[in-house]
Amino acid sequence: MKFFVFRSIRTQILTSTTLLIVALISATVAVWAKSESTLYREEKLNDAKIISNVLSxxxxxxxxxxxxxxxRINLNLLMRENEEIVYVLISDSSQDHQIVAASPSELQNNYIPDVVPLNITETALKTDKSPHIIETFILRDIYFANKLRGKRGEQVMEVAADIRRISGKKLGKLRIGISLKKVNNAVTNAVNQALIVGFVGLNVGWICAYILAHQLSDPIRRLQISVAKIANGDLQHSANIYNRADEIGALAISVDEMSTALQVSFSRLQKTLESFEKFVPDKFVSVIAPEGIENIDVGIASTRKMTILFCDIRGYTSMSEAMTPMEIFLFLNDYLACMGKAIDESGGFIDKYIGDAIMALFDDEATDSALKAAILMQEVLELFNYDRSRKGLPIISVGIGIHRGTVVMGTVGFTNRMDSTVIGDAVNVASRIEGLTKQYECGILVTESVVKSLSHPESFALKLVDESVKVKGKDAPIAIYELQVSHG
Known part of the structure; x- marks a missing residue:
């Protein structure tokens, strides 16, 4: 049996260890970066508040x-003394927030500066909170004293504070853009340091995990081979794991005990399943026990469209009155055996026996198999009658009715006694059609729904018997056809 490397315990341990260490490194980097970022941002935030309050x-x-x-002179001095300040803007409220002083100076006399997004400017001018602090980015390169002060796309922290008289009247707005370059650099350095530490830890952990995985993988691999052989039916196999007093050794002993117990249980289970299948067909079990036979319960049901076949012996009551109970029992077993074989070979399954009557179901999309079953049943009946005539026994004839419609398959009864059943109007119609075979003196009658569902109608000899017959229990009349069987 072939085992892939990526399915081994060794690979799983190494992979799990690697993922754990990577997760720890990621968490460490995230916490470290968050801590450094928060620390530097708080520092910049405090500096910005102090500067804005003092200047305002x-x-x-x-x-x-x-x-x-x-x-303007003071703003230029401020820019020279503090290289982290990218721009300073002062707008006059009485002049519709025109920028009356700015550094760099090219921003003066504008109303909307082109260095930050419009929404940042609108928020800074409208807000009553002072100081108002928000992080944004620069829309273009900014120069001061012929030197690049801020690059396009660079993150900045803008602080907006009101300029007021002592009386409290608002005169204008002071806006200062402070670069976050040092903050980002500090975070990058923290991440790099954490990655170096994590890389060392990853290698140490990986080596330790490799040694542990090697000690565990070999006996577990041998144990896996043993279990696989047992699973494939070799219940005589035993696990060859010796001289181990740990959990793996105990597991090997348990595997041997399991193999012995499985031999007994499997034999019993096989016999039980074989017996159960004789009472309930496989197709029925898949409906009433979708989660296994052990989970069968009352009330499980499934609605589906099926073809129903009813077969009944004509004159059975009068015939049985002339026979002993044991003769009836033996006769029915012989008769039902040959009929059941014909149904099974045609792809159908028997739902139930109702005395001498047979109710069979066909779960195909088309109805061809049901008609083939009916023809085969008539053919095997000829052979059955031939054997009876040789023994001096009376021959029998049967009527077969076939209908297609929607039925409900499920279980009925109560907890301690349940049964599988098929109910629905289609079942009743099929039974009534079988009863009409006596009235119309036909061996096989089928309904229009059966004929319409044939995949190859040309393969069957169908004759319209009655285009509008009213079946008992059915308001609307239906058409019925005779399925003619050639006798060779």
């Missing part, structure tokens, strides 16, 4: 006096 109060006087020149 500092510029309130100059703003009131419209001393824009001094404000």
């Amino acid at each position: 109060y500092t510029y309130s006087n100059e703003f009131s006096e419209e001393n824009w020149s001094q404000i």
Whole structure:
């Protein structure tokens, strides 16, 4: 038996260990990166709040006096002293938020700066929260003193604070963009350090896991081979695992005991299944016990469209009155055996015996098999009658009725006594059609639904007997056909 490497215990242990270590490394990197990011962001956040608060109060006087020149000089000094500041904007509320002072200076006199998304500007101008802090990104390269201060796409933290008089009147808005480059670099460094530590741990763990897997995989592989042989039917096989006092040795002993017990259980189970199949056909079991015979319960049912065949011996009552009970018993067994074989060979299965009557079902999409079964039943009946005539016994004739329709297959009864059954209007119609064979003196009668469901109607000799016959229990009349059998 071939075993693939990726299915071995060794590979599973190594894979599990690797995944565990990778998961730990990922968690460590995530926590470490989150911690570093939070730490640096809080630091930048505090710095931004301090700067915005100081500047908003500092510029309130100059703003009131419209001393824009001094404000612009101060902004340039601020940019030179703090390289992490990418831009500073001051807008005048009385002039529809026109930018009256900015660094870099090319942003002055604009209403909407082109360095950050529009929604960031709208939020900063509308919000009453001061200071208002939000993370965003730069839309274009920003230069200050002929040096690149911020690259397009770079993350920044924008702090927006109100500039107010001492009385509280709002004069304008101060907006400062602070680069998060150092924060991202710090996070990257933290991730790299965590990866180095994780790589070392991964190698150490992998080596230890390999040694452990090697010690476990060989005996388990031999045990797996033994179990596979037992599963394939070699119940005489025993596990060749010796000199082990651990769980694997105990498992080997259990496997040997299991093999012995399975021999006994399997023999009993096989006999039970063979006996059960004689009472309930396989196709019926698949419906009433979809989860196994051991899970059969009352009330399990399935609706499906099937072909129903009824067969009954004509004059059986008068014939049986002239026979002893044992003679009737032997006669029925011989008769039902040859009829049942014909049904089975045609792909049908017998649902039940009702005295001398037979109710058979065909689960095919087409009805050809049911008609073939009826023809074969008439043929084997000729042989059956031939043997009886040689013994000086009276011959018999049967009537067969076939109908196709929707039925319900399931179990009925109660917990301690249940039975499989098929019910539905189609069953009643099939029984009535069989009864009409006497009235129309036909051996086999089929309904229009059977004829319409034939895959190869040209293979059968069908003759319309009555295009509108009213069956007992059925309001609408139906057409019936005789299936003619050639006698060779």
